[in-house]
Amino acid sequence: MKKILLVVFISLGLVGCSYVQLTDLPSSESEAEKIISLGLTHKENLSAAQKLQDPELVLAVIEKLEKSEELKNKLRIEAEDVIKYAEMVKVSNADSDGQIVFTGAEVFKTEKSGFFDNENERHNYFLYGVKNNNEVMKHKIRLSILYSSKNWRSYNSSNFCDKWRCDEDDQIEINLLSTDASKCTDSSCEYREIMELSLSDEFLKSNAEKGFTLEVNSKKVSTKVNIVSSYVLGYLSIAN
Incomplete structure (x- = not known):
């Protein structure tokens, strides 16, 4: 079970840096990083992005937040699948x-x-x-x-x-x-x-x-x- 949990933690740990791979404008990268670091829900992240002054920056940051959330959910599902398959192994x-x-x-x-x-x-x-x-x-x-x-x-x-x-x-x-x-x-x-x-x-x-x-x-x-x-x-x- 320790090995399973390690896999889960490693997978979820990748999420924190997922937005780094979604390169566009340096300013949008920085703003997305600031918002994600607050530890808010995805809905709250989007609300925070809407408060930015530049409309183009708002759209760029929202795009990064959406992709980051999509990757986060994908990794979560994969981690759950790892546990599911592990529990089904017969010894x-x-x-x-x-x-x-x-x-x-x-x-x-x-x-x-x-x-x-x-x-x-x-x-x-x-x-x-x-x-x-x-x-x-x-x-x-x-x-x-x-x-x-x-x-x-x-x-x-x-x-x-x-x-x-x-x-x-x-x-x-x-x-x-x-x-x-x-x-x-x-x-x-x-x-x-x-x-x-x-x-x-x-x-x-x-x-x-x-x-x-x-x-x-x-x-x-x-x-x-x-x-x-x-x-x-x-x-x-x-x-x-």
Whole structure:
């Protein structure tokens, strides 16, 4: 719980300097800083800005106050999500080999497939990790992809993406656990492929603050799965 609270305090602590990044006019920056430092409510901050003499300055300061409040609320929600995900992590007692298993919450998402207009897909995932008696952590992400299509996709590899591109040169092998088909018609079936991928402790920790995107590939289709930072932070606050 101390780790969770630390994350919350760090996140909320960023709010105090949020307006520094909202650069416009130096005078509006200074006035916004003065108002925020008073510790007032957002409504009171806006009222204080309205009392400034220069109409253009009033508009500039209000814009900064609105953006600062928006960021503050975003960070608050993310901090609450970290706590929520942490509370949902299940810890299994050590087995005969001294191992402890940590299982994160399962996340479900439904998205439109970009390959054919009549295809859609639903995927769900969860992180889980095993700590041995030497305190060494090993993590995996288990992923299930359910989709409607004419044929199997047969996912066979994966790679990681940032906001700009996916590292297609670094293909990572996936372990296919099971497959099934249901609700078949003359034109399509509903297919499910369940797979898992190993993740290092170092990788999760280095991407905890920003989250990461996993791209799972078949010969014809690639599916992107976004794992948000609050999920990773919540999981690691317990599985560590």
